[in-house]
Amino acid sequence: MAIVGAGPAGIYAADQLIKSEAEVSIDLIERLPAPYGLVRYGVAPDHPRIKEIIKALQRVLAQPEVRFIGNVTLGEDVKLEELREFYDAVVVSTGAMADRALDIPGEDLPGSHGAADFVSWYDAHPDVPQTWPLDAKSVAVIGVGNVALDVARVLAKTGDEMLVTDIPQHVYEGLKAKTTTDVHVFARRGPAYAKFSPLELRELNHSPNVEVVVHPEGFDVDEHGMEHIAKHKAQKMVLNTLSNWVGRDLEGKPHRIHLHFAEAPTEILGGPDGVTGLRTERTQATGDGGVEGTGEVTDWDVQAVYRAVGYRSTAIPGVPFDERAAVIPNDGGRVLDLAGERIEGLYVTGWIKRGPVGLIGHTKSDAAETVAHLLAETTPSAPARSTADVDAWLAERGVPATSFAQWQRLDEHEIALGEASGRERVKVGERTEMLRIGAGE
Known part of the structure; x- marks a missing residue:
């Protein structure tokens, strides 16, 4: 077989x-x-x-x-x-491994990124470039799944915080040099339908350098939403965590992750030189788990957009x-x-x-x-x-x-790299280098 x-x-x-x-x-x-x-x-x-x-x-x-x-x-x-x-x-x-399309104007602008591509970069996939543009002060992440939270967390945390993980040097240098201070995560529906896991959500709040801001605008749960969370224990836990964070006092940490609910992206703004903003429309519940636009439009000042609406x-x-x-x-x-x-x-x-x-x-x-x-x-x-x-x-x-023996040789090499720096492993992210190590050269 x-x-x-x-x-x-x-x-x-x-x-x-x-x-x-x-x-x-x-x-x-x-x-x-x-x-x-x-x-x-x-x-x-x-x-x-x-x-x-x-x-x-x-x-x-x-x-x-x-x-x-x-x-x-x-x-x-x-x-x-x-x-x-x-x-x-x-x-x-x-x-x-590919990104689903968002199908809104401006999706193909420079600075509009698929989340899967960014994940491949910070996970040192051998088929992606070793550099990534991280010069945006404010960025938008579209989506409310675990991948969206991963992207937001990695963008918000410092490079030094990530150095305890298995990232290789080129990823560390990219994250250390990034200028991002604010990450805005947008959900089309209300908080009752957020798809991230309770643990993933709570981990957003664990960084000493990042605070989570849950904006009260759009933070509504209608009757259908209450019925939904009553059937799904994980969703109820997520809603409880979010509710505890709404309106809390900020601690003045240098980086922030903003969670915005009931905001549907309608256009990525910008031109040939890159993204200059994201336009969203406020939504309201239709009573059946869906939403509809209200006509209230907001332009958000962001310089990069990450689309995390699913793999394909x-x-x-x-x-x-x-x-x-x-x-x-x-x-x-x-x-x-x-x-x-x-x-x-x-x-x-x-x-x-x-x-x-x-x-x-x-x-x-x-x-x-x-x-x-x-x-x-x-x-x-x-x-x-x-x-x-x-x-x-x-x-x-x-x-x-x-062969499997060559993979084992590469595996042992990565673990040895990690031991030398007090980590579990350090990935090798370049294909020819992976092949060379696997061959014992």
């Missing part, structure tokens, strides 16, 4: 296959030299507790039935039809893709062509299967559903099926694939 994408979704699929009664041999094919996907490249560096899941994922990668093949990109280094020569079935689990999967060459839903069409994980017909031997799991929603538990159940179909339907069909055949073919193509 081949699983394309070595993030949690792909690794959980491998785990499900190993735990089945079938005799399996699994190649986890990953475009990066390092595994773990968004756990490594999507979790904020000052949230190491979330990355504890890596320990469980690594145990799966270490199983004898699994081979990690890194630095191989489906659609560039290998084609899907070529993989079918070597594997009886292929599972696509490439996740979601991207198409893979040779694999059907629903552009509107941004998923691979499927029936319970069995890939369908654009006419709705099954494609034998091709499966999908994770966010590219169901969209970028849900937590790890959903990813596990996704994998279980997909693998159950795969095991029930797959029979030996690949003409060449040995690992030696795969390795020889990649070598003949000149693909510089990496």
Whole structure:
């Protein structure tokens, strides 16, 4: 079997296959030299507790039935039809790393950034530039999910506060040099519908250099909102925390995170030289969980905008893709062509299967559903099926694939870098350097 994408979704699929009664041999094919996907490249560096899941994922990668093949990109280094020569079935689990569009004027101005791009930068993703423009004094973050809070927190905290994490030198230097003093987070609806977790929200208030300002304008909860929080314990905890912060006295800390509710962004202002502001319209509840505009418009003086309204999967060459839903069409994980017909031997799991929603538990159940179909339907069909055949073919193509042993070498190197500076690890953020270290050079 081949699983394309070595993030949690792909690794959980491998785990499900190993735990089945079938005799399996699994190649986890990953475009990066390092595994773990968004756990490594999507979790904020000052949230190491979330990355504890890596320990469980690594145990799966270490199983004898699994081979990690890194630095191989489906659609560039290998084609899907070529993989079918070597594997009886292929599972696509490439996740979601792109930003959803906001679809308002000015979205493409210089200084208007996708949150996913910024996250990739501060998480030292090897495919993004090592510099980031951080010269805005006031910035806007659009969205009320955990990613929006991560972005706001990283923008507000000092570089020295972040130096205890795994960020490499280029990220530290960028954060240390930033001039941001105020971060404004905008929510289209009221506080009852904020999507961030209670813990994530409380952590905003832990920095000695940052204070959280919850603005009372728009801080209303209608009857539908009360019914909503009564059904969702986490939302009630979020509302209680926010309510305690409304109107509290400021402590005079140098940086501030402002939370604005019932403000819908309508336009990013500026020109060729960059962002000069954000225009929002005050909203009011419609009684059914939705909102409508009131016509009251405010222009906010910001010099950068970060759009944190969700991730989006991207198409893979040779694999059907629903552009509107941004998923691979499927029936319970069995890939369908654009006419709705099954494609034998091709499966999908994770966010590219169901969209970028849900937590790890959903990813596990996704994998279980997909693998159950795969095991029930797959029979030996690949003409060449040995690992030696795969390795020889990649070598003949000149693909510089990496192994689990090379990842372990890079992992040990990062941990050693961290020990030298009193940290758990320091990431290596440049692909050629990752490959060099992995090769033992």
